[in-house]
Amino acid sequence: MRVLLVGSGGREHALAWSISKSPKLTKLYASPGSDAISEFAEIVSGDRPDVDLVIIGPEVPLAEGLADQLRGEGILVFGPNKDAARLESSKSFAKEFMVRHQIPTARSKTVNSLQEGKAALAEFTNGVVVKADGLAAGKGVIVCATREEAEAALTAKPAECLVLEEYLEGPEVSLLGLCDGKRFLALPTSSDHKRLLDGDRGPNTGGMGVIAPAPAWNEAMRARVESEIIQPTLLGLAKDGLDYRGLLYIGLMLTPEGPKVLEYNCRFGDPETQAVLPLLQSDLLQALAAAAGGDLSGEELRASGCAVTVVLASEGYPSKPISGRLISGLDLEELVFHAGTRNNGDHWITNGGRVLGVTGLGETHAQARERAYHAANKINFDGRQMRSDIGAALPTPA
Ligand SMILES: Nc1ncnc2c1ncn2[C@@H]1O[C@H](COP(=O)(O)OP(=O)(O)OP(=O)(O)O)[C@@H](O)[C@H]1O
Ligand SMILES: [Mg+2]
Structure with a gap:
């Protein structure tokens, strides 16, 4: 399968890493891509190469109708059309959708x-x-x-x-799943750490770290979310005539009254993807192509273990990030996803607010966390910002 991946961030680096392991892949292109993504993909600009599948990473091209345009040309696309992407691109649209289909959400x-x-x-x-x-x-x-x-x-x-x-209270869980318009194939859950500083203090960011699976998740909650949220969402999409083929991200708050939807996103979460994809044992590309083709019925996504992703961000992030700093200690053996870097031929240089996501894997969250920090602590650049408590506030095991 010849594949074009659209995007350039940490999410797309993780997708490129995961897809490139698929025996089904014959050629991967990326646009606009990044220096890090070029390890797995040929970077293209201008004319679109002849491919069998296009995977659209970021929300902006989806909201602008890139998927509609490509489908109009007969190309298989992973990513919803513009009308379905409104679940993310208009909060009022998403709220009306949830009220109309009785999906629990904040008033x-x-x-x-x-x-x-x-x-x-x-x-x-x-x-x-x-x-x-x-x-x-x-x-x-x-x-x-x-x-x-x-x-x-x-x-x-x-x-x-x-x-x-x-205002709602409770643990937050990100539930990402592939959707083929009729079915929802869940990936492992995760919890993002949005605040800049330890102890969930400081300004909100795009995400400073992730723990997966979400510690607050269990089988009883999964069953409840399946019947109270996923099924009504799928039925609602069908009733509204929205043929949703892509990643459906359901942001949940597990309130004392039960799970409620905080938001939908129409694409893989970043940095969640950097923690969740390394847990998969199944062929992600095969499942993405099946979702794009409208039939996930024969697919499964097997996953195991725990992951912790620690984000290394630039000085000044999130308000005024400073780029152009030399990065030292990047060891290619580790699972490091590049969100904002470039390579000047000799060295990796910071190039954005969130620079790197370092993922540690383990049988337990504690082991994954230790490995993530062990690797992250080897990497440095001037002004590096990193939380030291990603995945630390785990509930005491019963
Ligand atoms: N009703 C609520 N009660 C409490 N906190 C909330 C509520 N809605 C949102 N939040 C907090 O604000 C964060 C961002 O909200 P939301 O997910 O709607 O915004 P967003 O800009 O679409 O986020 P993202 O970048 O993840 O797509 C949530 O992750 C949550 O921590
Ligand atoms: Mg959102």
Whole structure:
């Protein structure tokens, strides 16, 4: 199978690494790709090479309709069409979808002006979350503990369509699965660490580390999420005429009242993918192609073990990341995914906010965590930021 992978980040590096192990792969191209991805793929720009499958990594091309365009040309695509990608690209659309199909989620109200927003705050007394409707590269959500914070958040975005949501509490779990329009084939769960600093302090980021499977996950919760969330989501897609072929990312909050959907994303999560894909024993490419072809019925995704991914970020990240620093200690034996690097011919150089994701694997979370940090501590660059507590706050085993 000849495959084109669209994207250039840590997620796509992990996808390229995983796909390149498939005996089904005859040739991998990447666009725009990266120096790290070029280890596995031929980088192409301009004319699209003749391929059997296109895998679209990031949300922006999906929201812009790249999948529709390619399908229109008769090409097999992993990634939803523009209308289905609205589950991610419009929070108000996703909320209406969940309400229409009785999928448990935080109570919410969509507002279109500052005045409307301020009036709606009275309906949210236990904390409110203010979300920009459209794609915001992880910067569109403000969790507000007080009314003053909420008013400030609204005032900062006076003219935008915003979703106000009740504040929920509980462990967060990212559930990623391949979807063929009718079925959902789950990957191992994971939990991201969004805050910059140890102890979940500091500003929100694109993700500073991941633990997989999610420690809060168990068989009882899986069964509940299957019947209360996955099945109604699949039925809802069918009822609404959305032929969803791609990765469906369900962001869950396990509240005391039960699991609720925080968000849908229409692509693999980053950095979650860097922790989850190394746990797979099955051929990922085969399953991606089956989802793209609309028939996952014969597929399975076997996985085992635990993973911890530690992100190494640039000085100044997330607000003003500084690039151009020399990276030392990159040992190719380790499982290191490149999110923001370039190679100048002799050396790897930082090139973005999140630079590297270092994944450790083990039979237990503790073992995976120790291996991830052992490897991460060998890698350095000026101003490197790294949390030291990824996967540390594990619940005490029963
Ligand atoms: N109703 C809520 N109650 C409490 N926290 C919330 C709520 N909604 C969102 N959050 C927090 O804010 C984070 C980001 O929210 P959300 O996932 O909707 O935004 P996003 O910008 O689409 O994120 P991503 O970059 O992961 O796609 C969540 O991971 C969660 O930690
Ligand atoms: Mg999102």
